[in-house]
Amino acid sequence: MHIIKLSAIDSTNSYLRELASKKVLEDFTVAIAKHQVKGRGQIGSVWNSEKGKNLTCSVFKRNCCVSIDDQFYISMVTSLAIIKTLQLFQVPKLAVKWPNDILSEQKKICGILIENVIKHQDIEGTIIGIGLNVNQTQFKNLPMASSLKNLTGTLFDVEELLVRIVEHLKYYFEKLEQGKHDFIKRAYESLLFRRLKPSTFKDIEGNLFSGFIQGVNTNGALQILLEDNIIKEFKLKEIQLLY
Structure with missing residues (x-):
């Protein structure tokens, strides 16, 4: 090194x-x-x-x-x-x-x-x-x-x-x-913060929604289980996890 x-x-x-x-x-x-x-x-x-x-x-x-x-x-x-x-x-x-x-x-x-x-x-x-x-x-x-x-x-x-x-x-x-x-x-x-826990997110338009972090895909998009039992993927800066 x-x-x-x-x-x-x-x-x-x-x-x-x-x-x-x-x-x-x-x-x-x-x-x-x-x-x-x-x-x-x-x-x-x-x-x-x-x-x-x-x-x-x-x-x-x-x-x-x-x-x-x-x-x-x-x-x-x-x-x-x-x-x-x-x-x-x-x-x-x-x-x-x-x-x-x-x-x-x-x-x-x-x-x-x-x-x-x-x-x-x-x-x-x-x-x-x-x-x-x-x-x-x-x-x-x-x-x-x-x-x-x-x-x-x-x-x-x-x-x-x-x-x-x-x-x-x-x-x-x-x-x-x-x-x-x-x-x-x-x-x-x-190690993902709040994985499998109910969490609140904000999208790029400022809308709030709830979901459960499941993991990531191989491209790094975040996989979130939404209320309608559908897993949706979000790229960097498309959403913000609120504390």
């Missing part, structure tokens, strides 16, 4: 993407920054992090086993690797809020941003951005955010967390390369 340590950068994902365009990167090359001035979340959202207190990093993975149609498995693998790591450190009540926010005690502690490098309809590489709230304790205007320090009372070594996460990324990617897609999907679905 090759680690590139940065003091301040606009975005570790952008940094690795540019680096990968100029040279061949070692598998699981990591860029970690003490501070990201333009950290990004899903679909253009912004990830704000207090300088030096959190894990803000990106991991480059050369891809050899996932097609464009199956690219959501990369998100599943990443979610599983992070949760497996946090379980080692006794972080309580972990779950995945679809598609890939990591929760503890129903509070968001980690966001994931997956960006694929695609050439000739093949995924040539993947850049996995991870923003994990570690030792930050104040989250202004973010009532549903928390950190490992707030949840456990423990001060964490950020780089130790990184090493463990990459170890678990390697483990789950190996399972993917072995063709154990069902194993990964079942493990991911078992």
Whole structure:
């Protein structure tokens, strides 16, 4: 594992993407920054992090086993690797809020941003951005955010967390390369926040409806059992799960 340590950068994902365009990167090359001035979340959202207190990093993975149609498995693998790591450190009540926010005690502690490098309809590489709230304790205007320090009372070594996460990324990617897609999907679905519980959702038009999360399809769409006993699938940003 090759680690590139940065003091301040606009975005570790952008940094690795540019680096990968100029040279061949070692598998699981990591860029970690003490501070990201333009950290990004899903679909253009912004990830704000207090300088030096959190894990803000990106991991480059050369891809050899996932097609464009199956690219959501990369998100599943990443979610599983992070949760497996946090379980080692006794972080309580972990779950995945679809598609890939990591929760503890129903509070968001980690966001994931997956960006694929695609050439000739093949995924040539993947850049996995991870923003994990570690030792930050104040989250202004973010009532549903928390950190490992707030949840456990423990001060964490950020780089130790990184090493463990990459170890678990390697483990789950190996399972993917072995063709154990069902194993990964079942493990991911078992961790879905509010799975099989009555939940309220809001669609893109602002309408509220009730349903039960069942799982995801191989493309990552959320499968919800509706009141008329029909399972409907929703893509990212088509619906919002209300707490």
